[in-house]
Amino acid sequence: MLADRIRSRVIPSAAADPYFSNVSLLFHGDEADGSSTVVDSGPLANSSTYSGATTTTAVKLFGTGSIFQTGTSYLSVPSSTAFDFGSGNFTIELAVNINSVTGNRNILGKYETSATAPFVIYQIGTQIGFYASSNGTGWDLLSNLTFGSSFAAATWYLLAVTRTGNVYRTFLNGTLVSTATVSGTLVSNSEPLFFGRGNNTAPGYWTGWMDEIRITKGISRYTANYTTQSGPFPNY
Template sequence: MPGDSAFASVSLLLHADGANGSTTLTDQSINALVPSALGGAQLSTAQKRYGTASLLSGQSAGAFARYASNPAFGFGTADLTLESSVFITAGTGTDRNLLDFRDANGSDTMVLFINSANHLCIWTGALSGDVGPALALNTWYDLALTRASGVFRAFVDGVQVWSASPAVDFGASRPLGVGAAVFSGSVGTGLLPAHIDEVRITKGLARYTSNYTPAGPFPNGAYAISGTVRDDADMPASRTVRAYYRATGALAGSAVSDAATGAYELGTLTADECSVLFLDDAAGAVYNDRVLRVTPG
């Protein structure tokens, strides 16, 4: 998969991949944000839109990913793109929050949510209402919301389902709740019982202004290095793969190869030549002293 030329503008990138039951939710953006709380939310391999797992939210009180207020989520009046894949499991008859940036119930706030009739909805303070068709339970959907030059557009599986132009300033810094409300006084309300996958938030760019074809998983950088790893018996192997810029020695990116296929892909911010290392144990020993010299593509 090619890299993402706008990767430097990505505020948050969650693949939600990992072991079943894991409470490690890794942000692959350059911000490397860590949730301040998960409250019982965890990775699940039972359902996944892309990759190996998804974030299972809303199964108990407070089970959602909460991020502290950060300028990465302070969109102001600029363009933006919010993306997520969601597999809703329950909650018909209640409003359930997918992405909530509210630090208060004020007029300059935003939440992307699923309403009581399972319609995709947006609340901005200046606007509230359905923005798309009803979503079936236990079905994967790729959802996106963009703002381009003041025009909001919502997409379900790549098809534009709504547009409007409310004048709203989202401020310089906001918290984020993935799967529930995050603002003070109502933290954890509006829980979304769902599998949530491939969350990407892009600040300053509207990636879509017309129908598009969803694809995933999203790239981890502006450029990509990919390949396969095989062990001494020439079998596919799971290994930690790390790329370092040859000119500076700085870490360019990392990944873990797939145990079944040996395939890996990691992203880098530049196309500068890299040394790629394959680590075969927790102590960090280099697998067969294998080092590749690679130019990201």
């Protein structure tokens, strides 16, 4: 299994995260089966709400559980300036286990009524890409900066996207996949941060499991191939 191969090539996670004070969100998904919320273990302790989704202990990569999206459900976090990256550095990381590799589906995005989000991680069939907007009406900065095009169902993958100055990078299981140099400021909005859906017009519900979600503002954690974690991200 990929999870076993991931563990075989990693070293133990550091005892502490040197950038923990910059963490905007940290979800482990280790709540009991059927929990209606997910605890944010980061310094901001953001609230979260499920709509039809649930946590499960049956499928997970690390820890005791994961966040399950049914294909008609989602997890939301209220709008916060912690997710407004502007022209600054950032890192978004999460583990995904895809339940369906057909259709167009939103994995992560900060929009509800807006036409376009500041950023989105989006699945199109067996492909996953990162999108970014400076105007809120189109993907003028990035349109499908790919993480890869051969994703399979029932397999865990570790995704990461970073911005360092004007350079965006995507990573799959610690390996650099795509690089793009684009100047511009990510648009800000007052929309929720959604996991598993897009906006009201085209929700594009995602189906699968998510684990170990970490968003870091102001820090680009990776600029080249890196050694992925062997367990949950540290809480301090």
